[in-house]
Amino acid sequence: MLIIEPSIRHLLIEDAVGSFPDECCGFLFGKEESDGTRYIIDILVVDNSKQGDKTRRFEIAPSDYLIAEQHALDHDWALLGIYHSHPNHPAIPSEHDRVAAQPYFSYLIISVMNKEVITFRSWLLNEDQQFEEEKIIDYQSTYSS
Numbered sequence: 001m002l003i004i005e006p007s008i009r010h011l012l013i014e015d016a017v018g019s020f021p022d023e024c025c026g027f028l029f030g031k032e033e034s035d036g037t038r039y040i041i042d043i044l045v046v047d048n049s050k051q052g053d054k055t056r057r058f059e060i061a062p063s064d065y066l067i068a069e070q071h072a073l074d075h076d077w078a079l080l081g082i083y084h085s086h087p088n089h090p091a092i093p094s095e096h097d098r099v100a101a102q103p104y105f106s107y108l109i110i111s112v113m114n115k116e117v118i119t120f121r122s123w124l125l126n127e128d129q130q131f132e133e134e135k136i137i138d139y140q141s142t143y144s145s
Contacts (some may be wrong), residue, residue, distance in 0.1 A: 025046060
């Protein structure tokens with residue numbers, strides 16, 4: 001289960017709408033409880049480094065992964081996943097998304113239709129390297145970092 005703070009949800013929406021019609025992308029940070037519940041308490045927006053058409057694909061530069069790992073270490077957070085948008089498409093991972101995915105990470109996809117966010121959905125790879133949907137809860141927590 002993924003729990004997203006309202007302020008983080010707002011930042012995700014800003015990035016997705018602001019990047020439209022291109023795909024946005026970035027990292028998700030937070031804490032994971034022993035029961036697998038993940039609290040998203042920060043994001044790191046990065047440039048979509050895909051060469052060419054960014055309306056259907058995103059890429060994250062290796063240097064941005066290093067920056068994200070350091071950001072997590074600096075704040076004693078876990079790097080929990082990656083988010084990106086699907087402009088004018090549903091928040092369902094593509095085959096390209098699945099092939100590029102890594103175990104453990106949450107993959108949050110934001111569907112943006114005509115500059116309006118329609119839905120958020122999150123996905124995890126299972127043991128068969130297929131995506132399974134991860135429940136999302138918007139939560140005003142008293143969780144402190």
